[in-house]
Amino acid sequence: MQVSIHEAKTQLSKLIAAAERGEEVIIARRDKPIVRLNLITEFQGGSRIGGLKGKKLKIGAKFDDPQLNKEIARSFEQA
Template sequence: MRQVNMLEAKTALSELVAAALRGEEIVIARANKPAVRLVPVEPVAPVRRFGWATGKISVAEDFDAPLDAFSSYR
């Protein structure tokens, strides 16, 4: 655990952020008392909504019907 005071955190913020992203635990102190912990943000997984395209997609009745001899040349 690395503890830094508020003034050092102000002057070296980008370095402290990089250290936190590497996995180091950074604690910012005020008057030598721990005040906050600097941690990376966890990525949020997208929410999947089933059925969102219901009624928007249609398949032709002859979708899987055999093709005629000339349709493969188009």
């Protein structure tokens, strides 16, 4: 869908909803397309900073194992 700048200003919420549904939204000036409204896909999961606050995490016994740390370091050196 293509809309004018004026339409985009007055119907921004509807245009955002259309983009969320996967529709292509183009904003034009004097019938010349100038901007495409895109959904930011990396934020679709709804994760947020601090989402584990107050929850307990279990860390395996080998988490800080010196031998495992050496193996991990070697794998980075090979890359």
